[in-house]
Amino acid sequence: MTAAVVAGCSQSADVSSRIAAEAAKAQTIDLAALTPFAWDRALVFGPYASTDRICAALPKSFAECAKSYPQGVGEGSYLLTFIRDSRVVHHELHSRRHGEFCKNSCVLELSPETARFTVGVSSSVPDRKHFSPATR
Template identity: 25%
Template sequence: MNFLIPCLIISSILFAGCHHNLEINDDLVERRMNSVFLNKDQNEVDLNALTDFSWEKAYIFPPYTTSEYMTEKLGFKWNNATGIDYRDDINLIVFVKDKKVVKYIELPRKYGDFASGDIENGITPENSIVTVEIFD
């Protein structure tokens, strides 16, 4: 029994660490989004330019998106730890390949929101330009 508790703790830490490896949290995204944000004449973002990995479809979830809605759109259940269903400060961009989440971006809303027409059915690498509604 004493052996079980440390194993559970270590497993939880490893699982949490693996989950966070899915998050894209680097300077590339920040730099690219800042260039859009600073250029008020430009309101489009190419999701391919934000990635350096292979993906089949991307989904953009606005603040307060429920897990049920995400499951419906993704086509599978994803146990995300972003808390998007309670947050109003981010948009969540989820990249999928082979019916698995390969990466995601918690994109601060300071960059604006995404136009719903672009994102309703998912975005493909071949059609990866989305419109951002930039706040004044």
Template identity: 35%
Template sequence: MVKHAFLILSVLLTGCFLLGPDAGLVSTRIGHEVRDKNEQHIDMTEMTDFPWDELYLFGPYQARDSICRTLQIGGTECSRVSPEMVDEGDVLLVFRNRGDIAHVEKHRRYLGDFSSADKSDPIRREDAKFIVEQSSVAADGKPWLKLNLLQRSNPPKRTSPNGEGPIDRH
């Protein structure tokens, strides 16, 4: 009985380490696809169950002020959406729908590393498709998997948060 309890506890702790305490449903689904099922392509529309039309990816060491400036949010909403800084092992996934924040979660890079994706512009829903490529070996001896954005159909035009036209960069 004690051996079984120890085994269960070990598995749970390992899962918590790999997923992290704040790994969300989208992150867990991505990890399942690339780690457990060895999928070679990820379509983010299949990883989500909420409405969204844009995805932002904020990589390690991105500071809150930079994230909130990109998302054009401030104050309380900024504090609610973004950590002070994205941790080294994470990517912050921010989904928008019609200019509003629809979903935010921390994604563990071990479960698929988006950190090489271009984060300067939002990724439109129809373009949020990634190819899975092994780039090196992780500390546990398993492959380090990069999620690289497939070619976009047309570069997105950044719009204001209310969706009423392009951002004025002046």
């Protein structure tokens, strides 16, 4: 059910696949460059993030929050949310197989200027990519 809701949110952009493709060929990824829509704030929720935590962090105008993520974020995913002018403009699940942003239950808050990551090898799964905040 969750996948159908996520797919219905925005069929024009599969950001997770773009991230995976970029991480396979580059040493850094720029999340803002990989999104075909404008945003001013992004939140990345790690595995095991609860529905309460997700919905509390998102704008109150995102009325579909609890319906979209009734069990929170599962073990194998991250939730990517993109916000513009206090509205969620895109949200989707990002598979850990496409790269790991942070440890369990983390929340990253990013702006287009800070959404740059260095690509490395995951310490937990050697054939999986890990993203660390890039230094300027």
